[in-house]
Amino acid sequence: EIVLTQSPATLSLSPGERATLSCRASQSVSRSYLAWYQQKPGQAPRLLIYGASSRATGIPDRFSGSGSGTDFTLTISRLEPEDFAVYYCQQYGSSPLLTFGGGTKVEI
Amino acid sequence: EVQLVQSGAELKKPGESLRISCKGSGYSFTSYWIAWVRQMPGKGLEWMGIIYPSDSDTRYSPSFQGQVTISADKSVGTAYLQWSSLRASDTAMYYCARGYDYGDFHLGYWGQGTQVTVSS
Numbered sequence: 001e002i003v004l005t006q007s008p009a010t011l012s013l014s015p016g017e018r019a020t021l022s023c024r025a026s027q028s029v030s031r032s033y034l035a036w037y038q039q040k041p042g043q044a045p046r047l048l049i050y051g052a053s054s055r056a057t058g059i060p061d062r063f064s065g066s067g068s069g070t071d072f073t074l075t076i077s078r079l080e081p082e083d084f085a086v087y088y089c090q091q092y093g094s095s096p097l098l099t100f101g102g103g104t105k106v107e108i
Numbered sequence: 109e110v111q112l113v114q115s116g117a118e119l120k121k122p123g124e125s126l127r128i129s130c131k132g133s134g135y136s137f138t139s140y141w142i143a144w145v146r147q148m149p150g151k152g153l154e155w156m157g158i159i160y161p162s163d164s165d166t167r168y169s170p171s172f173q174g175q176v177t178i179s180a181d182k183s184v185g186t187a188y189l190q191w192s193s194l195r196a197s198d199t200a201m202y203y204c205a206r207g208y209d210y211g212d213f214h215l216g217y218w219g220q221g222t223q224v225t226v227s228s
Contacts, residue, residue, distance in 0.1 A: 001170075035214040037153075044203055044218035045145075045153065056208065056216060088153055092213035097167050098143065098155040 002027050004089055004101035011106045019076040021104045023089035028069050033093040036065055036074045039103075040085045048087075049074060076106075084108055110134040112142075112204055112219035119225045120194050127190035128222045130204030137185040138162035141207040143215055144178060144189045148200045156202075158213065159187060194226045 003026040013019055023034070036049040047056040049065035052072060062077040076083055089101040115129040130142065143158040157168040161180040168178070180187045187204055201221045208216025 033213070037215070039153075044221055045205075045215070046218070047208060047214060047216045050208055050212075050214040050216075086152075090153075090155075090214070097158065098169070098213055100145075100153040100155060103152045 002029070002091060002099055004091060004099050006087075006089060006101035006104045008104060009102070011104060012108070013079055013106065014108065015079050015081055017079050019074075019079055019083070019106055021074040021076075021087055021106070023067075023072045023074070023101050025070045025072075025091060029072075029091045030093055031068050033091050034065075034067070034072050035090045036063075037088045037090065038083075038085050039088065045088065079106070110206065110217045112206060112217055114202075114204060114219040114222045117223040117225070119227070121228055122193075122195055122226055124194050124226075125190070125192050126194055126224065127188050128202060128224065130187045130189075130219050132185050132187070132206065135206075138182050139210060141211075141213060142180065142187045143205050143207075143213070144176075144187075145203045145205060145215070146172075146200045147203065147221075156189070161187065194224075196226050196228075198224060199226050200224060 005024045007022045031052040034052040037045040039045040053065045086103045086105045092098045111133045113131045138161045144156040146154045156172040157178045159166045161182045177190045204219040205215035206217040208214040
């Protein structure tokens with residue numbers, strides 16, 4: 001069973017700073033099947049990145065994804081006030097079919 | 109515009125049954141997988157299962173297999189999540205979400221969520 005571990009659990013930064021979030025898989029994940037989501041309080045999650053590095057429709061280019069194998073990264077180049085939220089990685093294709101990581105909270 | 113509209117909040121007692129719904133519009137309902145995701149209070153996202161409405165092919169997370177039933181009625185463009193006997197531990201927000209693209213399990217469109225509270 002594949003497990004996604006996100007680190008750090010909490011990231012304390014200021015607007016304008018760069019955020020680097022990690023997602024490590026217990027087994028190799030195909031790049032095509034790794035995604036990142038953003039969730040703000042009281043809202044449904046929003047797809048940011050799919051296929052490890054492709055931005056979903058309408059996602060600003062300050063969000064970027066990279067990585068392969070078991071190590072993936074979400075980078076927010078310059079934090080805007082609206083970027084403070086919880087971020088989840090997700091894989092599909094390995095048993096179980098879909099898995100989410102535990103999340104990283106980006107706080108001020 | 110793609111929309112997933114979920115049924116309203118529910119307050120139930122332990123042991124009761126429940127079915128919540130997720131109606132898709134603005135796209136071909138039968139062409140995209142729909143997943144259900146649980147979020148317990150203050151916790152992360154948990155994938156429960158996924159269904160392909162065209163043929164009702166359904167896959168469950170091992171954690172939820174046998175605990176819930178996922179179904180879809182393509183005639184009304186609606187997916188369902190149901191419990192036969194609720195427990196207090198089922199208290200959570202439940203989201204439905206659609207695949208981003210054909211055959212895709214990246215969840216690109218989400219419903220607004222249905223809060224389920226189970227309390228005696």
